[in-house]
Amino acid sequence: MKAKILLIEDNPQNRYLAKFLLEQRGHEVLEAETGPQGLEMAAECSPDLILLDIQLPGMDGHAVARTLKSDSQLKSIPVVAVTSYAMVGDREKCLEAGAEGYIEKPIDPETFPATVEGYLNTPIGEPAS
Numbered sequence: 001m002k003a004k005i006l007l008i009e010d011n012p013q014n015r016y017l018a019k020f021l022l023e024q025r026g027h028e029v030l031e032a033e034t035g036p037q038g039l040e041m042a043a044e045c046s047p048d049l050i051l052l053d054i055q056l057p058g059m060d061g062h063a064v065a066r067t068l069k070s071d072s073q074l075k076s077i078p079v080v081a082v083t084s085y086a087m088v089g090d091r092e093k094c095l096e097a098g099a100e101g102y103i104e105k106p107i108d109p110e111t112f113p114a115t116v117e118g119y120l121n122t123p124i125g126e127p128a129s
């Protein structure tokens with residue numbers, strides 16, 4: 001299934017790799033560099049899924065996830081947090097903020113696209129893993 005995926009990530013190299021891997025599978029990838037830009041694009045473009053970097057300047061990913069999940073029009077979009085924090089409890093913090101899933105950086109090109117696709121059909125409120 002071809003999906004429209006919104007990638008909110010401030011690091012150009014990380015954006016490039018994720019976009020490349022997802023486009024290779026036929027998905028459409030929209031890019032935002034900041035939380036506020038991502039929120040604006042989510043409202044404008046109705047993506048099928050949002051990949052959300054947690055370490056963002058200004059408004060961090062937890063705040064972005066919370067904002068998405070408190071918006072009646074946006075809360076049904078699955079949100080997958082992508083974070084390099086090797087911190088105990090960070091996964092829980094992302095899920096608490098409303099993310100449906102969590103992928104650790106550095107992303108593994110072998111498994112990343114299939115992992116993302118697994119979240120496309122996840123019923124909201126039921127984490128896939």
Ligand code: MN
Pocket residue numbers: 009010011053054055056
């Ligand atoms: Mn970042």
